Amino acid sequence: MAGRNSRSQLHWPTKKPLSAVSPINATPSLKGLPQIPPSQGGSHWFSDRHNRSKGPSGSVLRLLYYPAINDNSYNPSLDIRAGAHSDYGSITLLFQLPSQPGLEILTSNNTWAPVPVNPLNQTVPPILVNIGDLLSYWTNGLLKSTVHRVIFPKDGRGGGRDRYSIAYFCHPLDEARLEAVPSRVVKEYKGKGGEQGEKERVLTARDHLNMKLAATYGLKEDKRDDDC
Ligand SMILES: O=C(O)CCC(=O)C(=O)O
Numbered sequence: 001m002a003g004r005n006s007r008s009q010l011h012w013p014t015k016k017p018l019s020a021v022s023p024i025n026a027t028p029s030l031k032g033l034p035q036i037p038p039s040q041g042g043s044h045w046f047s048d049r050h051n052r053s054k055g056p057s058g059s060v061l062r063l064l065y066y067p068a069i070n071d072n073s074y075n076p077s078l079d080i081r082a083g084a085h086s087d088y089g090s091i092t093l094l095f096q097l098p099s100q101p102g103l104e105i106l107t108s109n110n111t112w113a114p115v116p117v118n119p120l121n122q123t124v125p126p127i128l129v130n131i132g133d134l135l136s137y138w139t140n141g142l143l144k145s146t147v148h149r150v151i152f153p154k155d156g157r158g159g160g161r162d163r164y165s166i167a168y169f170c171h172p173l174d175e176a177r178l179e180a181v182p183s184r185v186v187k188e189y190k191g192k193g194g195e196q197g198e199k200e201r202v203l204t205a206r207d208h209l210n211m212k213l214a215a216t217y218g219l220k221e222d223k224r225d226d227d228c
Pocket residue numbers: 064082087094096103148150164165166167
């Protein structure tokens with residue numbers, strides 16, 4: 001990472017272990033997960049599909065750096081830090097610095113809404129939990145993957161300051177099949193499930209990741225280690 005700020009000015013807000021950071025959005029999301037009968041795997045259904053002792057997965061931790069740009073060259077109608085997208089995996093854990101807003105989500109009215117970094121003014125900002133595309137697949141669209149983007153600050157600094165964040169993109173095992181979870185609510189839900197549609201073969205998590213990487217970066221073969 002390189003930037004105009006000296007590294008000594010960059011303090012992550014806590015040295016506490018992850019367990020001390022409260023994931024305010026996680027509790028409602030996880031409570032909303034469909035009930036799966038014990039005969040079908042019950043509460044282990046999701047964790048079994050993320051058990052790394054059983055095989056590889058696309059999970060990755062990224063340290064993200066968005067450099068400031070010169071105010072003279074900043075064009076608010078063109079410049080964006082990360083364009084609109086949804087995350088490819090099952091969930092994403094996002095760690096942001098309190099002084100660095102910029103994340104926005106697309107609401108159901110098709111308008112962008114800012115996501116407060118520290119809504120409850122806690123000493124340690126919460127971890128933001130994003131639903132990714134695979135949770136949408138698995139739940140026939142009952143849980144929706146959030147479309148989001150990162151903009152430059154709107155506080156008159158134009159090109160802004162450097163922005164840093166950390167994202168943990170949690171993916172299931174490569175071989176996990178993207179079929180609807182065996183749950184009554186999911187079966188009854190009439191929404192559209194991801195982009196699975198009518199296919200001869202059920203996609204695996206690995207197929208889905210490769211499709212997304214090919215669409216985004218034009219990769220034709222497995223180049224996961226080079227993702228950006
Ligand atoms: O940096 C952020 O706040 C969000 C980054 C993000 O959405 C992504 O990398 O997928």
